[in-house]
Amino acid sequence: MSGDELALIEEAFLSNWIAPLGPHVDAFEEEFAAKLGVDHAVVLSSGTAALHLALLIAGVEPGDKVVTSTLTFVATANAIGYTGAEPTFIDSERSSWNMDPQLLAEELADAAQKGQLPRAVVVVDICGQSADWKPIRELTDEYEIPLIADSAESLGATYGDRAAGTLGDIGCFSFNGNKIITTGGGGMLVTDNGDWARQVRHLATQARDPAPHYEHSQQGYNYRLSNLLAAVGRGQLRVLEQRVDERRAVFEYYQDAIGNLPGIEFMPEAKFGRSTRWLTCLLVDASLSGVSPERLLQEFAAENIEARPMWKPMHLQPLFRDAQYRGGKVAEDIFARGLCLPSGSSLTEQDLQRIASVFRSVFPDLKKPLVA
Ligand SMILES: Cc1ncc(COP(=O)(O)O)c(C=O)c1O
CATH class of the missing domain: 3.90.1150.10 (Aspartate Aminotransferase, domain 1)
Structure with missing residues (x-):
């Protein structure tokens, strides 16, 4: 801990915002988005929850194919499994230990020929190091496939002058206890797409439709982070x-x-x-x-x-x-x-x-x- 967290938690207690919403949730999102240079950040209960919602927002459905890195923690692949999609795993390159862009090019060319393009590509930034995003981005742009960054392990890393996790369409981070900054458990989803950020907030709060009563037209999740933990996250972000x-x-x-x-x-x-x-x-x-x-x-x-x-x-x-x-x-x-x-x-x-x-x-x- 940096030392600031206790004062921030105390502030949360005194304000009585003991809920998965509140001023620290809003401020943590704003400060995180500003630090990474993205338009929107949505704080969630874990990095796995961020990945799950990223895949749903990207349109992944049961039976779809999702291409991802083989060298990763199981959470990446589990999130694909939650959607009912099938993962295809890609080997690493020696220079970064992350997904080999050349192999991704071969995989997408083959898939295009068979008419079986993946619904999304999830690239992992492993152990604090960014993948080689430029050629990967060019490929997913060419085939018009949503690109998701699993940067759970790499908050604070850079690719050129950009923050790791901001080079795809959606980026996912973790604040699990072992991560570079932590809220004990928590995650963040970032995107420049305001409509997607709104949909993620909706899905993460049980997908309640606007109505005076409880109205639901879509399956939702209980994936928001508590205001108390967001207070911890703000203190941690200051010392990243x-x-x-x-x-x-x-x-x-x-x-x-x-x-x-x-x-x-x-x-x-x-x-x-x-x-x-x-x-x-x-x-x-x-x-x-x-x-x-x-x-x-x-x-x-x-x-x-x-x-x-x-x-x-x-x-x-x-x-x-x-x-x-x-x-x-x-x-x-x-x-x-x-x-x-x-x-x-x-x-x-x-x-x-x-x-x-x-x-x-x-x-x-x-x-x-x-x-x-
Ligand atoms: C590569 C990777 N993706 C996703 C996650 C999941 O994050 P969380 O534990 O916050 O669900 C982790 C770590 O825990 C991870 O190492």
Whole structure:
């Protein structure tokens, strides 16, 4: 927390707006839209809810096809499932670990030839890094397909001079507890389309039609965020840039401390944008290092340090065993060799030294001294 949140929550209490609407909800949306340079922001109960409503607004219906990134957290694909659509997964490119635009081009060309274009494309900005949006946008414009950004993990990242999450028709963000800024749980949907923003607010509040009684002509959802949590979000938004700097400093510490180890390769920062380094991710090549990622995970666990494997690609998940997949083995390789290190902005220098010393104990011939 930044320190401002408690005063903002107190203000919400004193105003008695303890509801999924109120002045903090409105102000959080306005401040978020202004920070990202978009016309409209709608605050919701989770990033998953934002994705679900984004797909519905894009016109996705049961039986439709939706193309998305295979290297992601399951929430992206689950939201597609909620609509009754079928996901098609696309492999990553090496330079960003995000959807390979060339593979998307092939997928859309094939689909067009078969007369089976997807109803929407959902591109994920993974682990704090933007995808390569320009060629992706050109493709979806050419085929006139709505483009949705799942930037749940990448608030604060940039693509050129634009904020990640603003390069599609709709962008989705998460304020889950592990995200770069958090409301405990929450999400945001952004768009420049005022009519869509209005529809999202309508759907998120049980789709109540204008009438003196309760009148409903459409299925709605209870997806709005509480005024209390929006107060937390406003305090958090004030320190977003600081949090990005802190995450990047954590990454730089690791790079200095363990970057010279054999077989260690950090997630690259693509030339087209600035990553937040939401997670410090790396690949471990056991044939060069003599140490497997699994062994490192065990060593961390023995020291009560939480490190994790990278996301398991969606096309390898039992849940999506029947889904279509286009690509090779890039995401599979990132999963097989990938590790996510503790990356929180509250990590102290002592914490970082302790984490780096686990590497030192497993790689005893480490020549370079650990950073002080
Ligand atoms: C890529 C991605 N998409 C969507 C989500 C869903 O966000 P939430 O947890 O707020 O529903 C997450 C994380 O939780 C995520 O990592």
